[in-house]
Amino acid sequence: MFRYRFATERLSLQRSLTMIVPGLLVLVACFAIYVTMLMRGIDEQRIRVEHDTYLRAAQMSNLLAQQMEALVSGLDYALKDLANSYQAGNKLGFEEGVATMQNTFPEGTITQISIADARGTLLYSSLGSLRNDGQVASIRDRRHFTVHATGTFHGLYISDPVFGRLSRQYTIQFSRALYRDFEFAGVIVLSVSPRYLSSLFHKVFDNSSDVVMLLNQDGYYLARSLDEDQAIGKHVPTSRTFLQDPGKTHGTYETTAALDDIERYYAWSRVASYPLIISLGLDKAQATTESEHAITRILTNNTIGGILILIASLWISYLLLQREKSVAMLTDTARRQSAIINHFPGGVLVEDQDGNPIVANQTLCRLLALDINPDSLTAHTREAFRERAPQGMLDWIDQPLPPTAQDIDGAALGLEYELPDGRTLEIDRIGLDAQAQHLGTLWLLKDITERKLRERKLETLATRDSLTGLTNRGAFMNALAHLPTHHLLHGPDRQPTPAAMLVMIDIDHFKRVNDTYGHHAGDQALSHLADILRVSLRAHDLAGRLGGEEFVLLLPDTSLAQSIDIAERIRLAIAEQPAHTDAGEVSFTASFGIATLSSPPNPETCLEQADSALYLAKRSGRNCVCYWSQDSGKPVQSTSAT
Structure with missing residues (x-):
C-alpha cells in the first residue's frame, strides 16, 4: 500500500512537473522579454530627456550669444565714439562721453577708461591718477597694447582678465588702436568688470547649480555665473570642441566641472563677429531628477508587479491553473496599470478606435480644468467629453498635425498647444495599433508654461x-x-x-x-x-x-x-x-x-x-x-x- 501510494504520488508529481516546468520556462522567457523591453523603454526615455536638455541648453546659449553680441557691439560703438572725440581734440565731448558711459551701466561696471600713447604710457585715466608706485603708469607690456602696437591685430581686442595697476582689481580690457596721420599713436582702453557680466548671467537661472560661462577664443574664463573668483585666470581643458575646431559655431558636451565637481550638460555658441564663446551648463542631476523619479517608480512598481506575477504564476501552476487564481492575477494587473497611469507625471487619456475616452487620470482633469472624477469620463462619447470641458480646452484633439510635428512610428511627439487661459501644453499623440488594426489612441499631456515663459524672456532680452x-x-x-x-x-x-x-x-x-x-x-x-x-x-x-x-x-x-x-x-x-x-x-x-x-x-x-x-x-x-x-x-x- 505504501509503495503504491509512493508510486502514485511520484507519477502525480511527474505529471505536475511536466505541466509546470514548460509553463515556468515560457513564463521566464516572457518575463525576460518584458524586462528587456522595459529597460529599453527606460533607456529611450533617458535619451529623450538628455536630448531635450541639450536642446534647451543650445537654445538658451544661442540667445545669450546674441545678447552678448549686442552688448559688445554697444561697447565697441561707444569706444569708437570716444576715440573719435579724443582724436578730434574735442575734450568736452570726450569727457561727456566718458561720463555717459559710466552713468549708462550699473556702478562698478566700467572700472576705467584710459588712453595710452604709442609707447604705452598712460595719458588719461577716468580714475584720475596716472601714477603707480610713484611713476606714471605704463601698459606697454600688456597684451591689449602690444597687439595693436605690433600691428598683429586690428579692430576691437578683448583681453583675458588682467589685474589693473591703477584700479587694483581684475577687469576685461576692450581696446582699439589710435592713429595719427596713418601712424600708430596709442590705444584707448575700456575696462569692464567681469562681475557685471556674471550678474547678467545670474538673471537667467533660478537653479543655483546651472552655470553660464563667457570664454575667449583661447578658452580663458572672462566671466562665470558661479565661482567667478576661482575661475579668473584659468581656462577650460584644451580638449573642448570649440578649441579643437575653430570653424564650428556651436556644439554640446557633457562633463564634470573641476571648479565645483558638478556634472552638467553643456551647450556652447560662438558670439558672432567677436572672439567670444558662451558655454551654458545645466545640472545633470537637476535636469533628470523628475525623469529618474518617474523611472524609479516605474521600476519599483514593475519589479513588485513582476515578483507578484511570478509568485502568482507559480501558485497557479501548482494548483493546475485554477480559474480563481487567473482572475486574481488579472485583477492585480489591472490595479497595477491603474496605479501607473495615476502616478504618471502628466495627463493621460486613452481613446478606443471610435475616439471615445476609456481611460483618464486626475492630472488630465486638472490640466483641462475639469472638476470631475476621471473614471466618469469613460461613460462619455467624445462629443459628450467636449461638452463637459470648458470652451477651447479640447480643440487640440481634432486639429491636424502641424508640419513641424515629430512623427516617430505613427506617434506625434512634442506638439505644443496654448490653452485659452494662457497655459501651454506639450502633447504626445501615440497610435495604439496591433497587427494592422487600430485599437485606439494614447494622449500624454504636460504643462510646459513655465518653460515657455523662460524662453520668451530670454528672446526678449536678446532682441x-x-x-x-x-x-x-x-x-x-x-x-x-x-x-x-x-x-x-x-x-x-x-x-x-x-x-x-x-x-x-x-x-x-x-x-x-x-x-x-x-x-x-x-x-x-x-x-x-x-x-x-x-x-x-x-x-x-x-x-x-x-x-x-x-x-x-x-x-x-x-x-x-x-x-x-x-x-x-x-x-x-x-x-x-x-x-x-x-x-x-x-x-x-x-x-x-x-x-x-x-x-x-x-x-x-x-x-x-x-x-x-x-x-x-x-x-x-x-x-x-x-x-x-x-x-x-x-x-x-x-x-x-x-
Whole structure:
C-alpha cells in the first residue's frame, strides 16, 4: 500500500512537473522579454530627456550669444565714439562721453577708461591718477597694447582678465588702436568688470547649480555665473570642441566641472563677429531628477508587479491553473496599470478606435480644468467629453498635425498647444495599433508654461532695447541683413518699385535735455519718442534703437517720396508733442536721414548714406529731413512736408 501510494504520488508529481516546468520556462522567457523591453523603454526615455536638455541648453546659449553680441557691439560703438572725440581734440565731448558711459551701466561696471600713447604710457585715466608706485603708469607690456602696437591685430581686442595697476582689481580690457596721420599713436582702453557680466548671467537661472560661462577664443574664463573668483585666470581643458575646431559655431558636451565637481550638460555658441564663446551648463542631476523619479517608480512598481506575477504564476501552476487564481492575477494587473497611469507625471487619456475616452487620470482633469472624477469620463462619447470641458480646452484633439510635428512610428511627439487661459501644453499623440488594426489612441499631456515663459524672456532680452522696448541694434541689423530681396529697389533695367527705405533719426541737442532735466528725464524723452514711432508707423514697418539718442526705421515697400512724408509726419509729431517727464514737460526736435536699400542689398552702404543725410540735416539747422539722392550721389535736404 505504501509503495503504491509512493508510486502514485511520484507519477502525480511527474505529471505536475511536466505541466509546470514548460509553463515556468515560457513564463521566464516572457518575463525576460518584458524586462528587456522595459529597460529599453527606460533607456529611450533617458535619451529623450538628455536630448531635450541639450536642446534647451543650445537654445538658451544661442540667445545669450546674441545678447552678448549686442552688448559688445554697444561697447565697441561707444569706444569708437570716444576715440573719435579724443582724436578730434574735442575734450568736452570726450569727457561727456566718458561720463555717459559710466552713468549708462550699473556702478562698478566700467572700472576705467584710459588712453595710452604709442609707447604705452598712460595719458588719461577716468580714475584720475596716472601714477603707480610713484611713476606714471605704463601698459606697454600688456597684451591689449602690444597687439595693436605690433600691428598683429586690428579692430576691437578683448583681453583675458588682467589685474589693473591703477584700479587694483581684475577687469576685461576692450581696446582699439589710435592713429595719427596713418601712424600708430596709442590705444584707448575700456575696462569692464567681469562681475557685471556674471550678474547678467545670474538673471537667467533660478537653479543655483546651472552655470553660464563667457570664454575667449583661447578658452580663458572672462566671466562665470558661479565661482567667478576661482575661475579668473584659468581656462577650460584644451580638449573642448570649440578649441579643437575653430570653424564650428556651436556644439554640446557633457562633463564634470573641476571648479565645483558638478556634472552638467553643456551647450556652447560662438558670439558672432567677436572672439567670444558662451558655454551654458545645466545640472545633470537637476535636469533628470523628475525623469529618474518617474523611472524609479516605474521600476519599483514593475519589479513588485513582476515578483507578484511570478509568485502568482507559480501558485497557479501548482494548483493546475485554477480559474480563481487567473482572475486574481488579472485583477492585480489591472490595479497595477491603474496605479501607473495615476502616478504618471502628466495627463493621460486613452481613446478606443471610435475616439471615445476609456481611460483618464486626475492630472488630465486638472490640466483641462475639469472638476470631475476621471473614471466618469469613460461613460462619455467624445462629443459628450467636449461638452463637459470648458470652451477651447479640447480643440487640440481634432486639429491636424502641424508640419513641424515629430512623427516617430505613427506617434506625434512634442506638439505644443496654448490653452485659452494662457497655459501651454506639450502633447504626445501615440497610435495604439496591433497587427494592422487600430485599437485606439494614447494622449500624454504636460504643462510646459513655465518653460515657455523662460524662453520668451530670454528672446526678449536678446532682441529688445530695455529702455524703449524697440528692436535693439543687434536684432535690427539682423533683420536688415535678412530683408527679402523683393522689398529692395532694383536697377534701371528692372521695375523700380517696391523698395525698402532706411530712416535714421537723431534727437537734436539731446545733451541739453540730460544736462537741463537730468538723465532720468532724458530716458523718459527717449521712451516718448519710441511711443511716437510706434503710433506713426505701419504694421510691417520696423523701428529700432541703435544706441544713445539714435533711432532707425526700416520701411519695406515704400518709395522715397512716401518715406519723406512719413519722416516729416514723425518730425512734426516730435516737435509738437513734448515729453511728459518727472521733471516736467520736455520739448525737443529731431533730425532725419533717409537712404534707399538697393539690390543686391548692401546694409553697410545704406547705413553710411543715411548717416551722411543725417549729418547734412544737422548742418542745415537740425529739425529737418534730408535724403541720399541716388541720381547725384550725395545727400539732399527735403523740401516737401505733409
